[in-house]
Structure formats: C-alpha cells, structure tokens
Amino acid sequence: MIQTVRLTRLVNKLVHPDASIRRSAAEALSKGDERAIYPLIKALSDENTGVQDAATRSLISIGGEVTAYMVLPLLRYDSYLRNTAIRILNEIGEKVIPLLRPLLKDKDDDIRKFALDLICEIRQCDYPDEIVEVLVNDTNPNVRTSAAKALGILNYRKSLPYLIEALKDDEWVCIATLEALAYLKDESSVEPIILLLDSPSGLIRYVAMDTLGVIASQRCCDALLSHLSKAEGDEKTQTIKNLLKIGVTPSIPGISDTLIEIFKESNWDERFIVLKALTEIKEERAIYPVIDIAGSLDPSHPESEERIFMIKEHLKSFGCSDMFLKILNDPSIKFRGRILTIEILGELKCKNSVSYLKRLLESDISGVRMASLSALGIIDSEEIKN
Numbered sequence: 476m477i478q479t480v481r482l483t484r485l486v487n488k489l490v491h492p493d494a495s496i497r498r499s500a501a502e503a504l505s506k507g508d509e510r511a512i513y514p515l516i517k518a519l520s521d522e523n524t525g526v527q528d529a530a531t532r533s534l535i536s537i538g539g540e541v542t543a544y545m546v547l548p549l550l551r552y553d554s555y556l557r558n559t560a561i562r563i564l565n566e567i568g569e570k571v572i573p574l575l576r577p578l579l580k581d582k583d584d585d586i587r588k589f590a591l592d593l594i595c596e597i598r599q600c601d602y603p604d605e606i607v608e609v610l611v612n613d614t615n616p617n618v619r620t621s622a623a624k625a626l627g628i629l630n631y632r633k634s635l636p637y638l639i640e641a642l643k644d645d646e647w648v649c650i651a652t653l654e655a656l657a658y659l660k661d662e663s664s665v666e667p668i669i670l671l672l673d674s675p676s677g678l679i680r681y682v683a684m685d686t687l688g689v690i691a692s693q694r695c696c697d698a699l700l701s702h703l704s705k706a707e708g709d710e711k712t713q714t715i716k717n718l719l720k721i722g723v724t725p726s727i728p729g730i731s732d733t734l735i736e737i738f739k740e741s742n743w744d745e746r747f748i749v750l751k752a753l754t755e756i757k758e759e760r761a762i763y764p765v766i767d768i769a770g771s772l773d774p775s776h777p778e779s780e781e782r783i784f785m786i787k788e789h790l791k792s793f794g795c796s797d798m799f800l801k802i803l804n805d806p807s808i809k810f811r812g813r814i815l816t817i818e819i820l821g822e823l824k825c826k827n828s829v830s831y832l833k834r835l836l837e838s839d840i841s842g843v844r845m846a847s848l849s850a851l852g853i854i855d856s857e858e859i860k861n
Contacts, residue, residue: 477503477506477507477508477511482507482508482511485503485504485507485511488500489501489504489521489526494521497518497521497523498526499529501533502529502532502533504530504533504537505536505537506536507533508537509537509539509542511537512537515530516530516549519559527559531559531562534546535567538566538567539567540570540571542567543571543574544574546560546563546564547560547564547574547578550589557589561593568597568599569599571593571597572594572599572601575593576602576605578590579591579608579609587613587618587621588621591609591618591621591622591624594628595621595628598628600625603633604633606629606631607622607631607634610638611637611640616648617647619644619645620647620650620651621651623638623651623652623654623655624654624655627651627652627655627656628658630659634655635661635663635664638656639667642671646678646679649671649679653668653679653682653683653685653686654686656686656690657689660690660691661690662690664690665695668683668686668690669683669694669698671683680710681710681713684699684713684714684717685713685717687717688716691721691722696718696723699714700718700725702714703718703725715730715734716749719748719749719751719752724752724755731753731758731761734749734758734761735753735758735760738764738765738768746768747789750789751789753765754793759798762790762796762798763801763802765790766790766802767809767812769783769786769811770811770812771809771811786815787815787819787822790819791822794823795820795823795825795828797827799816799819799820799825800827800831802816803828803835810843814842817832817847818846818849818850820832820850824853825854828854832850835847836848836851
C-alpha cells in the first residue's frame with residue numbers, strides 16, 4: 476500500500492510535462508488503492524502511448540469491483556477507450572459479472588453486446604436465464620448472436636430448447652447457435668442441425684457439418700455420410716474432415732488422394748486426424764508428404780518436439796516400407812525430414828536400410844551422419860559387422 480503523501484505526489488506527476496515521468500508515475504500507481512483509480516482512468520487519454528499502457532496495466536493490477544465499476548462507463552466512449560475498458564474488465568474477471576447484469580437491458584445495442592462478449596471472455600455468469608431472455612427477445616441480431624455464444628460457453632443446458640429455436644433466426648445468429656450447440660453436445664439438437672445441411676447458405680452448411688462432427692453420435696455420422704454423396708468440392712472435403720473427427724474413414728473412390736491433399740492443406744490438429752486415417756488404411760504414399768512437411772519442424776521447439784514424436788509413432792505403423800528408402804535417396808527432402816526417416820528406420824530395426832545408412836555416414840550434414848550412426852547401432856545387424 477502506498478502512503479498518502481507518496482500517492483498524492485504520484486498522482487500529481489500524471490500531469491507532468493515530461494512523458495517519461497508521467498509513465499513512471501502511472502507504473503508506480505499499480506501498487507495504489509482506490510484513490511488512484513480515477514487519476515489512472517484520466518491517464519488512459521494521455522497523448523503518450525507509453526503512459527496509456529502503464530495506466531492500463533496499473534488499473535488491471537489494482538483490479539477489484541470498484542475499478543470495474545469506474546471503468547464501465549468507458550464502454551460508451553471512442554473505440555480506443557472502449558477497447559481498453561474491455562481489456563481491463565476482462566482481466567479483472569469474475570468481479571465484473573454482477574456489474575454487467577443491468578447492461579443486458581441497456582438501450583444501446585452495442586453496450587448489450589459488449590456485456591455479453593465480456594461474459595463470454597470471463598466464462599462465468601450466475602444469471603444465465605437473463606441471457607436466454609436476450610436470445611429470445613432482443614431486437615438486434617448482433618446482440619442475439621452474442622447471447623447464443625454465451626449460452627454455449629456457459630454450457631447452460633436449460634437453454635437447449637431456445638437455442639434449437641434460434642437455428643431459424645438470422646444467418647449469424649444461426650451460426651453462433653450452432654457453435655453453442657457444439658459446446659452442449661446434446662443428442663436432442665442433432666435432427667434440427669441435420670436439416671441445416673440443406674440450407675441455401677454455404678456457411679451455415681459448413682458450420683452445421685462441424686457441429687455434427689463435434690457431437691459425433693451415430694446419427695451425426697449417418698447424416699454426414701448421406702451428405703457426402705451429394706457434396707462437391709470444398710464442401711465434400713469438409714464433410715470428410717468431420718467424418719474423420721468422428722473416427723470414420725469413408726470408403727469412396729479416391730479417398731487416399733483426398734486424404735493426402737487434406738493433410739497438406741490442414742493445420743496440425745487436423746493433420747493428425749488425417750494421418751491416423753491414412754495409417755489405418757495403410758496408404759504408404761502418404762509417407763512422402765508427411766516426411767516432407769515434418770522436415771520443416773524445428774525439434775528445439777517443445778510444440779514441434781511433440782509433433783515429431785507423434786508423426787514417428789504413426790509412420791512406424793507402416794513398418795520397413797521401401798518408401799522410407801526412396802526418401803533417403805531424394806536430395807530434395809529437407810535434412811530434418813531425412814533425419815526423421817533415419818530415426819524411424821533405426822527404431823524399427825529395418826535391416827533393408829543398412830546399406831543406405833552406411834552411405835549416409837559420408838554425408839556433409841553432421842546431423843545426418845550422427846543419426847545414421849545411431850540407427851546402425853540400434854539395428855546391429857551382421858551386415859554392419861561385415
């Protein structure tokens with residue numbers, strides 16, 4: 476706690492001509508009390524961005540219900556102060572929630588929406604029935620969209636009948652509602668969602684497919700398989716992705732080529748779902764693109780290290796495939812991909828790789844030489860001894 480005399484001095488320094496002194500004062504007031512809140516709020520409008528940032532961080536540090544109460548009016552100001560207020564309120568967290576309740580009935584559409592968006596960010600609320608009222612009765616579709624999102628994030632199961640009804644609402648309300656139903660994962664919502672697979676809106680169809688993929692019941696699977704028979708282009712790819720999430724690899728012509736393309740174009744979460752399917756159908760042609768993409772990963776990064784481990788485990792299911800040997804002979808493969816291949820061959824103790832590995836002992840790349848030597852040591856075949 477800052478003593479009164481020091482606090483007064485720091486507050487006075489917030490209007491000093493030197494911006495560096497104003498910034499230092501704003502930073503020091505982070506250890507202040509409620510007396511520092513209003514001066515710091517005024518400092519949010521300082522002409523210097525460093526002072527603004529210091530004031531923002533200090534208000535977050537002081538926190539509490541009083542800070543939240545005094546910051547709330549900033550939601551009605553210009554975009555900078557509004558966004559700063561949202562950041563501060565979000566960081567304060569659950570103590571803000573009671574103060575947002577009356578805002579759900581505010582005359583300003585934006586204020587109602589901001590209140591709901593903050594509830595979504597804080598992920599707590601002890602008056603969800605009032606959010607249901609907003610979903611059902613609010614005249615603004617943007618507000619209803621935020622209400623639907625909030626009910627899903629709060630996992631408020633009593634809102635299910637109202638969310639299902641909201642699937643008939645404006646396009647963006649419908650999309651937010653589908654995302655909410657994905658949180659709830661209730662079987663009673665499946666049939667209304669399936670009806671949306673015939674929506675004239677491509678975006679609604681896509682999100683409906685994603686929601687069925689998350690709920691992942693047998694009925695969802697049947698509906699997606701049925702939709703696959705008439706889907707084309709990107710929509711067909713999206714249908715396949717959601718079937719893979721459920722754990723079903725559709726038996727259709729060209730599925731291997733489709734899966735390989737999906738792997739190349741997807742994010743890493745989706746790639747591992749696709750890779751699992753490719754290993755289950757024993758599609759050895761997938762080894763090449765998987766190794767090629769894996770070669771771009773930096774093993775020194777913790778996230779990459781985990782991905783490389785998972786890739787190795789999947790690819791080892793192909794056994795001592797000749798595809799691995801072709802990769803060793805391909806100079807276009809990144810050196811990290813080559814090392815990964817060598818490690819897989821070593822861990823599988825593939826004797827058919829010994830002659831290839833021995834040649835790589837002469838590689839110009841030390842990592843390749845070391846990996847080859849290690850793999851040969853693991854294989855420990857009679858050919859090595861000779």
